Amino acid sequence: MVEKNHVLVIEDDLDACELLAEYLDFEGFKVDTASSGVEGLNFLEKNQPDIVLLDIMMPQMNGLDVLKHIRIDSDVPVLMLTAKHEDMTKVMGFELGADDYLTKPYNPVELSARIKAILRRTSKAVTKSNAHLANLELIQARREVKVDGETVSLTATEYDLLEYLLFRPAQVVSKEELFQNVIGRKYESYDRTLDMHVSNLRKKIDAANVKLATCRGVGYELIELKNV
Structure with missing residues (x-):
């Protein structure tokens, strides 16, 4: 039997939370819910979900404060749920x-796709490959990155x-390609996620x-610095 992916939903709107949990359960996820930031953090102390859906606008402890606490010792993927006018909050x-x-308001089908x-x-088959560029090392088997032998803490998306x-050094990779293969959706010019x-x-x-490096109007490339 295939183990279900585990989703933690942190959302203070109980009706919205219940509907979301029901939909995700129908989609084949294992779902747990928390109605406050404190409750969500307490859950995370004892459990390791595969992803967290985090509402930003919550009383007492808002989503940004919850995210700060999560990132102290966890790289679990976090998908924020924000209101339309909260552009700076997204940043x-x-x-x-x-x-x-x-x-x-979001389409639950899009949420499931995200x-x-x-x-x-984040669930790629474990490989034994490593990659180096100058003093930067990436260890795929552990999803770990080191600079001068010291581990660098990255989120799941930053690592990806x-x-x-890193496997395409000195090669300009387009935003379209990075959105498709890293972010996981089609590139839109207004989307600042990448x-x-x-x-x-x-x-x-x-x-x-x-x-x-940024190749303006095209994408990004990773370049080794010489004579440093």
């Missing part, structure tokens, strides 16, 4: 380590982005002798 969420977002896309990336580029992940990844590998 802050990415900076704190969110993997993706979906704007309310979840499955994230899980496909670096992995994709740009935010690139920005965060640059900060985290700053000590590496590599440059995550």
Whole structure:
């Protein structure tokens, strides 16, 4: 019997949470729910879901504060559920380590597709391959990245982005290709999701002798810096 992917929904709107849980259960997921940020964090202390759906606008402890706590010691994928007007909140969420977002009101079919896309990336068959570029090392078997032998903490999406580029050094990879193979959906010119992940990844590998370069209007490439 195939084990179901485990989803934790942190949402304070009980009616919305119940409907979402019912839909995801119908789609074949194992679902647990938490009606507050504190409840969600308590659940995560004892359990390891495959993905977290996190509502941003919650009383007492909002979704951004919950995300800060999650990222202290976990790289579990987090998909934010945001209101349409919360553009700056989305930016802050990415900076704190969110993997993706979906704007309310959302189509549950799209939500399910986003979840499955994230899980496909983070549940790849384990391989034995490593990749190096300058003092940057990626260990696929452990989904681990090191700079000068020191482990760098990356979110699931940041890791997938670096992995994709690292196996294509000095090659410009288009945004369309990265959206399709890393983000898991079609590229739209207004979507800043990839740009935010690139920005965060640059900060985290700053000590590496590599440059995550922008080819304006095309995409990104990973280049080894010489004479450093």
